[in-house]
Amino acid sequence: MKFFLLNAVLFFMPAIAFNQTRALKAFPLSSVRLLNSPFRQAQETDLKYMLSLDADRLLAPFLREAGIEPKAKSYPNWENTGLDGHIGGHYISALSNMYAATGDTRILERLRYMIDWLDKCQRKDTDGYVGGIPGGKKIWGDIAAGNIKAASFSLNDKWVPLYNIHKLFAGLVDAYNIAGSTKAKEVLVKLSDWFVNITLKLTDEQIQTMLRSEHGGMNEAFADVAVIAGDKKYLELARRLSHRVILNPLLQQRDALNGLHANTQIPKVIGYMRIAQVANDTAWANAANFFWNTVTKNRTISIGGNSVREHFHPANNFSSMIETKEGPETCNSYNMLKLSKQLFLSNASANYMDYYERTVYNHILSSQHPAGGFVYFTPIRPRHYRVYSQPQQSFWCCVGSGLENHGKYGEIIYGHNDKDIFINLFIPSVLEWKQKGISLEQQTSFPNTERTQIKLTLKKPQQFAVFFRYPSWVRDGMLKARVNNKDVVVKRNPN
Numbered sequence: 430m431k432f433f434l435l436n437a438v439l440f441f442m443p444a445i446a447f448n449q450t451r452a453l454k455a456f457p458l459s460s461v462r463l464l465n466s467p468f469r470q471a472q473e474t475d476l477k478y479m480l481s482l483d484a485d486r487l488l489a490p491f492l493r494e495a496g497i498e499p500k501a502k503s504y505p506n507w508e509n510t511g512l513d514g515h516i517g518g519h520y521i522s523a524l525s526n527m528y529a530a531t532g533d534t535r536i537l538e539r540l541r542y543m544i545d546w547l548d549k550c551q552r553k554d555t556d557g558y559v560g561g562i563p564g565g566k567k568i569w570g571d572i573a574a575g576n577i578k579a580a581s582f583s584l585n586d587k588w589v590p591l592y593n594i595h596k597l598f599a600g601l602v603d604a605y606n607i608a609g610s611t612k613a614k615e616v617l618v619k620l621s622d623w624f625v626n627i628t629l630k631l632t633d634e635q636i637q638t639m640l641r642s643e644h645g646g647m648n649e650a651f652a653d654v655a656v657i658a659g660d661k662k663y664l665e666l667a668r669r670l671s672h673r674v675i676l677n678p679l680l681q682q683r684d685a686l687n688g689l690h691a692n693t694q695i696p697k698v699i700g701y702m703r704i705a706q707v708a709n710d711t712a713w714a715n716a717a718n719f720f721w722n723t724v725t726k727n728r729t730i731s732i733g734g735n736s737v738r739e740h741f742h743p744a745n746n747f748s749s750m751i752e753t754k755e756g757p758e759t760c761n762s763y764n765m766l767k768l769s770k771q772l773f774l775s776n777a778s779a780n781y782m783d784y785y786e787r788t789v790y791n792h793i794l795s796s797q798h799p800a801g802g803f804v805y806f807t808p809i810r811p812r813h814y815r816v817y818s819q820p821q822q823s824f825w826c827c828v829g830s831g832l833e834n835h836g837k838y839g840e841i842i843y844g845h846n847d848k849d850i851f852i853n854l855f856i857p858s859v860l861e862w863k864q865k866g867i868s869l870e871q872q873t874s875f876p877n878t879e880r881t882q883i884k885l886t887l888k889k890p891q892q893f894a895v896f897f898r899y900p901s902w903v904r905d906g907m908l909k910a911r912v913n914n915k916d917v918v919v920k921r922n923p924n
């Protein structure tokens with residue numbers, strides 16, 4: 430008996446990594462305000478860029494496809510050459526983040542305006558569809574009938590329609606979850622039901638064929654909708670929308686990523702992890718964790734970015750990274766941070782936040798020009814240069830994820846369980862934990878100085894722990910802490 434017991438314990442070892450006792454919650458973005466720092470400046474720069482964009486031009490593809498005369502001309506670049514409307518989805522996520530992070534009412538008005546028009550477009554028909562994809566109604570009809578023609582960057586001869594509509598799903602999820610828009614929830618649930626109908630008669634095999642085409646995190650979106658709508662039918666669809674060709678090697682803890690388009694894969698893995706959280710599925714969580722480990726440990730450079738010309742190169746040869754004009758893509762790091770946050774909240778290990786810190790300081794923060802504009806690639810090629818987006822001209826994927834990035838620096842500086850606070854990042858900010866009557870102010874000029882100062886203000890006396898991340902860049906025994914001017918003993922474990 431003992432022998433078997435031991436085996437059972439060993440077999441279930443990975444499950445411990447996702448034990449609920451080590452799970453944390455993030456504070457809502459609206460509970461954290463940034464204090465003066467390069468992060469706060471980046472947030473302000475991004476806010477100006479957002480307001481400089483014309484909502485009517487971003488909405489034009491949605492109105493056109495709904496049969497409503499657009500109020501302005503579509504934007505150019507990727508916005509009128511096939512990926513029409515993708516920035517609209519990102520914009521809704523970005524506005525939601527920025528409103529929560531700043532409380533700026535101009536941003537809220539813009540968000541409401543976007544959602545109101547999407548609602549009007551959706552009401553033009555009874556099927557629940559709304560989207561900017563050129564000729565979308567026709568191709569979705571063909572797909573529902575089982576006529577599917579999928580390649581990496583096309584679906585039924587259109588430019589990645591699933592990727593495009595995923596941005597709208599994600600935007601609506603964020604507008605409800607982060608900015609509290611109930612109208613966004615209504616539009617989202619109708620849109621989800623439309624997609625349930627599109628896929629209703631498709632076999633699992635047909636869905637897997639469809640998923641050969643880049644599709645963002647459609648599985649993540651449906652796992653979110655399952656929680657928002659409180660209906661498991663969406664979770665079932667989330668599983669069906671999980672691309673098995675990528676999932677299966679990860680379930681076996683095998684890295685089969687060489688040559689794959691990086692940013693097509695990362696959102697799928699975010700989806701596996703989201704499903705794992707909602708369904709309490711340890712195997713899928715471990716698959717996502719394995720992906721994170723192999724990408725961050727074997728495929729990532731110092732700034733936290735990965736890939737060359739958008740693709741994963743052989744893990745044992747980084748020479749192409751130095752030669753190419755197209756180094757790490759901003760979207761990849763945006764998505765790796767999303768995955769890191771999910772994993773950290775499931776298992777509060779400092780590893781995830783060490784990577785998050787490295788990437789948010791060295792890649793994400795630097796991907797926005799101090800005067801506005803976002804980069805696509807951050808070339809590592811010596812003496813190379815970067816290209817920044819122009820507000821009324823450039824509408825690449827990394828403009829979409831870029832708009833989102835700089836409004837959510839407060840998303841994981843702090844975390845909590847039922848009673849304790851976790852300080853994960855050293856970014857100057859104020860946290861208000863309203864339910865507990867706790868206010869926490871962090872002042873630091875890190876990385877210019879290697880220290881941070883925390884001030885707690887309590888409405889009433891109470892007992893709780895404040896955990897600090899012990900950063901990997903501080904050697905054992907070198908971290909010093911003082912509480913009310915008295916030295917305290919610092920332990921590295923738990924980290």
Ligand SMILES: [Zn+2]
Binds near residue numbers: 759760761825826828
């Ligand atoms: Zn991109």
